[in-house]
Amino acid sequence: MTNLLAHLAHLEIASPDVEASVRFFERGFGLREVQRDEDGSVYLRCWGDYYPYSLVVSPGAQPALVNMAWRTTSEQALEEAARRVQGKGVEGQWSDKRQGHGRSFRFTGPYGHTMELYWDVPKHSAPAELTSIFPDRPEKRSSHAAAPRFLDHVTVAATDVKGFAAWYSEVLGFRTMAFTELDHAPVTVFGVLTTNEKSHDLGCVLDSSQLGGRVNHIAFWTDSHQELLVAADVLMENGVDIEYGPSIHGVGEQTFLYFREPGGMRVELNTGGYRNYVPDWEPNAWKPSLGSNSIYRNGAMPMSMTESFPPDPGRPTATEEGVLPGTEDALLNPYAQQGQG
Numbered sequence: 003m004t005n006l007l008a009h010l011a012h013l014e015i016a017s018p019d020v021e022a023s024v025r026f027f028e029r030g031f032g033l034r035e036v037q038r039d040e041d042g043s044v045y046l047r048c049w050g051d052y053y054p055y056s057l058v059v060s061p062g063a064q065p066a067l068v069n070m071a072w073r074t075t076s077e078q079a080l081e082e083a084a085r086r087v088q089g090k091g092v093e094g095q096w097s098d099k100r101q102g103h104g105r106s107f108r109f110t111g112p113y114g115h116t117m118e119l120y121w122d123v124p125k126h127s128a129p130a131e132l133t134s135i136f137p138d139r140p141e142k143r144s145s146h147a148a149a150p151r152f153l154d155h156v157t158v159a160a161t162d163v164k165g166f167a168a169w170y171s172e173v174l175g176f177r178t179m180a181f182t183e184l185d186h187a188p189v190t191v192f193g194v195l196t197t198n199e200k201s202h203d204l205g206c207v208l209d210s211s212q213l214g215g216r217v218n219h220i221a222f223w224t225d226s227h228q229e230l231l232v233a234a235d236v237l238m239e240n241g242v243d244i245e246y247g248p249s250i251h252g253v254g255e256q257t258f259l260y261f262r263e264p265g266g267m268r269v270e271l272n273t274g275g276y277r278n279y280v281p282d283w284e285p286n287a288w289k290p291s292l293g294s295n296s297i298y299r300n301g302a303m304p305m306s307m308t309e310s311f312p313p314d315p316g317r318p319t320a321t322e323e324g325v326l327p328g329t330e331d332a333l334l335n336p337y338a339q340q341g342q343g
């Protein structure tokens with residue numbers, strides 16, 4: 003299959019408190035607001051995003067993924083991708099122009115995640131005061147807060163990780179890069195897929211709920227390990243608990259840290275990792291004991307990391323249980339051996 007999708011272009015998330023979320027993403031994390039819609043959606047960008055925005059925060063009762071938008075490799079690829087999705091019995095909808103990009107095809111996949119595909123999108127044009135001295139940079143480098151460079155990936159939750167990977171690989175041409183299985187049971191708890199040379203721009207964790215369409219985290223990129231460590235420090239100095247990390251995942255080999263934004267969504271900052279260009283790559287099965295979560299194999303993932311969004315009403319959250327992210331209680335929980343990335 004020729005490559006249909008080029009990369010993740012933007013994410014739309016819901017927040018029960020849009021203003022608090024936007025304030026945090028701007029002042030606490032280092033994105034910049036670029037636009038507001040009458041319906042209350044706020045558009046934000048990182049300094050290095052190539053298009054006008056990469057994150058839309060919209061009003062919603064609970065933290066959730068509203069939409070994940072991918073740029074196709076051409077107009078023809080957009081047509082072909084839509085044909086393939088519809089060939090699987092998923093109807094989808096075409097829109098002429100919305101949210102500042104050209105015509106798009108929007109559909110909800112078999113595990114309940116809404117995905118939008120488009121080709122036509124304007125390049126970012128920086129205001130005069132933010133124009134970089136370097137021609138390839140969409141905007142001046144920022145040093146504010148964590149100053150993430152651009153949007154990196156999204157990790158969703160589905161009731162069948164291998165089924166999820168198979169559908170998106172077969173229909174849209176994602177390469178499946180790795181799986182994680184539990185050490186003591188033949189259960190696949192995590193998988194990573196990619197449209198390009200990165201280890202993943204789409205992750206999937208096992209969803210124990212039947213809610214459908216849930217998300218585990220959204221992730222932004224920073225250029226170096228050192229910048230990520232400083233970001234962790236600055237976040238903590240500003241009252242943001244680090245849920246997990248900084249450390250390095252075995253799967254993908256990225257340096258990571260996770261925290262929650264005020265709307266409740268988990269956000270990751272990551273850097274590093276390998277490049278993989280192998281067209282017929284076969285995914286290997288990792289185990290937590292091999293270092294899938296933390297390559298140093300010396301600390302279990304906090305139980306709170308298995309929470310996806312919207313929250314499962316049948317399961318108490320880490321906060322409700324009094325288990326704060328990263329505390330010893332969480333680290334001792336046996337379920338903390340699940341995979342993550």
Ligand SMILES: [Fe+2]
Nearest residue numbers: 157221270343
């Ligand atoms: Fe991630």
